[in-house]
Structure formats: C-alpha cells, structure tokens
Amino acid sequence: MKLWIYIVRRLLLLIPVIIGVMTITFVLVSALPTSVHILAILGPTKAPCGYQPTCAPGTIGSACPANGPPCQNPTYVRAINQIGLNQPYIVQWGHYIYNALTLNWGYSDAKSFASVNLFGSQSNPVTSILGWYLPYTLELAALSLMIILLLAIPIGNYSAVYRNRPFDQSARVLSFSGFAFPGFLLAVLVLYAATIFLSGGVHATYCSTQSTAFNQWYGSWPVKECLINSQYPTWIGQHQATSPTGFPTVDAVINALIAPNAAQAQQNWYLAANSIQRMILPALVIAFGSIALILRFVRNSMLEVMNLDFIRTARSKGVPESRVISYHAGRNSLNVTVTVLGLTFAAFIAGFPVIEDVFGLNGIGLLLVYSVQPTQDYGLIFATTLLFTFIVVFANLTVDLLYAALDPRVRLG
C-alpha cells in the first residue's frame, strides 16, 4: 500500500474515535447546570442571565427549566432558546460536534480561578487561550521526550547486555521507582532541593527580586513576579504570544537571528538558553516518571534481538562486540521503542498538569489545574481534555508512520 493511501485511511479511521471522544464529553457536559452552559457558550458579556442572574438563587440551575415552577425571567428563557438547550439531545449533540470541529469551544469563565490568576479576570475565547498556552507545553514535551530517549535507549540496551547483573538490577529498581514514586511529591522535593542548594536555604523568599541561582533554575518561564532583572521582552511574557511562533525558545532564537545589532542578539541568545534551562528540572521529573515502561520494553526487545541469528552471524564474522550491540542489535530494537512511545504517550502527557502546577509553567496543564479549582471553569476543562486527546491521537498516528519508516519489513495496512 502506498504511504499516502495509508495516511488517508488512518485519518478516516480517526474520525469515529474523535467523534466518540466528543460524545463522551457531551454526555458529561449535558449533566452540567444550565447556567454553566449559558456562560460557556455565550460568554459573560453576552449571557443575559447566566452570569448575573436576575432569577432567584437556585432557580437558575438545573432545577429551573425541567421540573418545579418555571423561571419567569424572559432573558433567561431567551438565552436557553438561543443556545438550543430546549432542543432534543440529538440536535444539541450535533451542535456540540459542529462547534468542537470548528474550534468554537466557548468562553472561559471570567470569575474562575484560572481567569483571575492567569489573565486578570477577563473572559477570553477558550481557543485563543489554548493557543497561547499550547506552545509552552509542546516545548516541555519535546525536551522531556528527548531526555527519555537519550536515557532509555542506552540504559535499556546495556541492561539487556548485562542481564541480571548489578547494572540491570539497579536499572530495574530505578525504573520501578519512577513508576511508583508520586510525581507531585518528587516535583515538590526537587523544587525544595533547588531552593536549598541554589538560593541559600529554606528561609529564602519564594520568588525574590534578586537574580539568585534559584531564580535562574526555578523551572518557570517568566512569571510576572519573577522576571530576572526585567530582561524579558514583552512578547515572551505571560499570555502574550504575539511573536512569530508563540514558542518561547524558538521565538528567542528567531529574534536573535534577525536582531539588528550584536547586543540585542546576545540578549536573545541568553533568553533562549535560559528558557531551556528553566525547563530542565521539570523535564527531568517528567522523564523519571515515565521512563519505566519504555526502559522495560527496550530491554526485553533487545533481549529478543540478541538471540537472533544475524547477531550470531555478526559475531562469528568478527564484528567487534560494541558494534554488534550498538549497530546490529540496537538498530533493530529501536522499532519497539518507537511503538512503546506511542503506547505510553497518553500516560506521559497526563503527567503534565501536576508538574506544570508545581513548577509554575504556563502550559496547558497549569490551565487545567487552575480551571478545576473551586470555581470550576468547565469551558476550559472540556477544551483541555479534547486538546490533550487530539494530541494523543495524532501522536499515535505519527508513531505508526515512524514505525513503518524504521522497519522496512512492516507492511502498511
């Protein structure tokens, strides 16, 4: 089968999955009170009744239209008609799917924890908010994936070579530890250690204005309160992704390349390096948590490959052992690594909210954490879930394609 036919087929097969995911979220959405719908779909400025209800408290919610005395507020009834909450569920489902596919994901709640803390109690379209925050998460994901691969492949290979020796056993225990250790606890401990070693003890202020080593390493992109000597240009600050791509590191590099003079170029290079430096600790924590499974699979697949005939052939014709391991066996166990990456991607991405919360990284995960705080922001919660699901689905597709590219024996189809 040709590659493009395979891609088209896979994309077509994705449609039922994506519609199914949206149906699940729709079932949950329709369990929400009416006022939440009005708010999330129309936005606070346009919602006549949901946001500043003139109905008596308690009547605006789910009790109002279904049973009990009808709410006599005309604006409320008009809003319900306007957003179609009085229509049959199948029609509402159709609207939901259409809106989700056209990226019309509603508005964030201006009074929710997320809005107040991230964009100054303004209500914004959810899609724009996701657009501001997604690049940060993607950069962090890329860095952690790089760390995972750089560690898992050599360690897994050598575990297989030195099977059941101390190296293998300690790698095994280490990877189990990553699996069993609570991620939030590890993140907090790493942050605590960073405070102690880099800024002189527990008593140091959480986010001081001086440029201490902790400030350099504290794994955040610039938060308003924690700018280092105010060196950050506005376009790299919080929720202001007006720069070329929106990716902080990439933007810094681009700006360094097109800088008019040497001083500005140097400052932008410094920004790019600093941005990566701030991602290192969180990326390491994420890698530690999700390396276990990949390590196991790499080791087991390497064990299987090492017993195959062509390895014996290579050895018997006098190929040096190091080359046998790295070239003959390692290359062939790579396929499994790629497959496992796809399988574990969902777990990998689900670890982000906690890490971004602890380290204060302005990514999608932090958005999710903030939007589940007591004044819950349902628009953001559901949109973030859909976005994460899309990321996972497309990552799986990419992995399948990579698998085919790495192993010529794999027949697409």
Place this chain on the structure above:
Amino acid sequence: MVDAQPAAPESSGGPPLPKGRRPNPQIAQLKRTLYFLRRNTLALVGIGILLFMIGVAIYSPLFPAPNDQMTLMCGTSGNPLAGSGCLCTYPIGTPPPSPNCIAVDQYFPSLIAPTLTLTSGGPLPLGSITNTPENGYFYNLEAGLVKGAPWSLGISAAVVAAGASIGLLLGATAGYLGGYSDEVIMRFTDIFLAIPGLLLLIVILATLGSAFPGLFGRLGILLFAFIITDWPIYTRIVRGQVLVTREQKYVEAAKASGAKNGRILLRHIVPNSLYPVFVQMSLDVGTIPLSLGVLVFLGFSIFPAQWFPEWGNITAHSVNTTFLEGLFTYCETAPTCVFPWWQIFLPGLTLFAFGLAVNFLSDGLRDALDPRLRR
C-alpha cells in the same frame, strides 16, 4: 502464549514433579509459576510488603484512634478549617457541647484527627499517637496511615477487579466472535483509550463529583470514574490474547467434540488468556492510590472529609500543607523551625512502598508466566 499441555517441566527448568500419575496441567502450571516466583527475590520482597500492608489493613480497626475522641472544629461544613484555632473535643457518642461544633469526619468520627496547624506550636514529634490539647492538635500521621490501609487497598482492589471483569467480558467476546462485534467493541474501546486516563478522571469528577454527597455517594462516583478509566486496557489485552488462544488445537478439539460457544469461552479460552490480565492488574493496583493523590493534589475534594484516611489523600494533603504552609509561611516567620520532614516522608514512603511492591510482583509474575523471558 501459555501452552495448555505444558512440556515436561524438567526441560523448561521447572521443579521436579513426582513420578507416576500425570498431574493436572493447571495445577502443574500454578506450581511452576509459584516456583519461578519463589526464585525471584524482588517479587518475594513485593509479596512480603503487600502481605504486611494487608495485615495492617486487617489490624487497623484495633489501632487506637487518637484519644478516641471526636475532634470538631468550628466553621462551615464545607470548609472546616475556616475557623481553625477553635476546637471542641468530646467523647464519641455524646452530643456536641456547642452548636458551633461541626463534625469534620461526620461519618467516621474516630478515624483521624483532622487538625494540622503548623503555626500553633510546631509539628508533632514522631511516634506520638495521642492527640491532646497539650500537644496542640496535630495531624496524626501514624493513625491516619494505619486507618487508611483498608480504604486504599479496598478501593484499588475494587477498581481493578471491576475493570478487569468488564475488560475480560468484552475482550473475550470481541476476540472470540470476531467480525462486526469485534469491530464495534474495539472501536468503542479505542475511544476510551484515546483520552488520557487522568483527564477522563478529572472530567468525570468535575461534572459528577458533587452529585451525590455523603460517604457512599462520593466513593461510588470515585469508583465509577476509576472503572470507566481502567477497563479499556483490559479489553485490549484480553482480545489480543484471545485472538492467539482461539487458534490453538485444544479449542479446535473442543469445537469438534460439540462444545457450545459459552463453554469454550469459559472453560478453554478465558482461563488460558488470564495471565497478562494478572500482570496488568498488579500494575494497575499500584497506580490507583497515586492517582487519588494526584487528584487531591490538584484540588479535588473527592473524599467526604478533608482528612479522610486514604494514602493518596494523606500524602497530597501533607505535601500541600507541609510545603505551602510549613516551608514558605511557617519557616519564614519562625527562623528556628525544624522542617517537619516526616510529614512527607511517612505517607510518601507508604505510597512508594506500595507502588514498588506491586511493580516487583508484576515483574515477577511476568517473568514467571511468560516462558520466553524465563530462561
């Protein structure tokens, strides 16, 4: 994967079997598994830790609760810590002395003392069980962890058992029948597999979490959310395994001798597809208290009381309070503070030991059950 009529055990390195009568193959298989498990030190360590925890869970009703007193706090029932500093303590069974006393643990009065205020006197020293006014009302970790053992183990076991049963049923049906039912079931499973587990939990709990207040309502929602998240992976595993098993000769023989579909499934296919399910189950058991901890850490009040004795809950709360209040507030105002490391160490160690134990066990099971890895 698993051969139904196992080869002579000697040839695969198993224990010597008694001569004479031919043993029941399933018993022989079980014996072989136990033999390989016994040779695996890490798996033995895991089993030991698990048995210890189960023992603690059985013992926990006998464990002395802090003073056996009902510690109540003034405040609202939604936010019992709002009025911290104003506490009323009175024996269980007697009416509260003041109407301002609101039960924090209204369902299980003597579970743990729900008080943690680092600013009012410093952390409670290790090893102290009692929780008296002289000690300053501190959160009693030991009591909480012991009392939490049955809840943590019970919730994990219930979720995994239910998820595996659903997965077994659907996966076996899909794999055995094939055709349209396979397509329908597996596409349905794919939908659930596409959503990252933690996010599905968050979405379900955000919408339904407060639908049924009260202990059993909340625990029911919790179990529901976890089961919804857990079953798809079992369906996929079982289906893959059944696809291999149903091509075996003994299934053909059963079919030829006129066995019905139900009997073939229950007696021949399901028992021989169970082993990867066991491995996955033992892996999943360890992640459930961790996920509970993550949910609490993210700010979900999924338990009926804030200090509900569940390991994940205790860990998350301890990390939150110790680091946010302890490190950055308490220690800034009191320069001679002793950092209460045990408040993180004890619950963290409990969670870690549990996760590590089930991982060791799962790894040992995989090695013992998969003949290719045994060698």
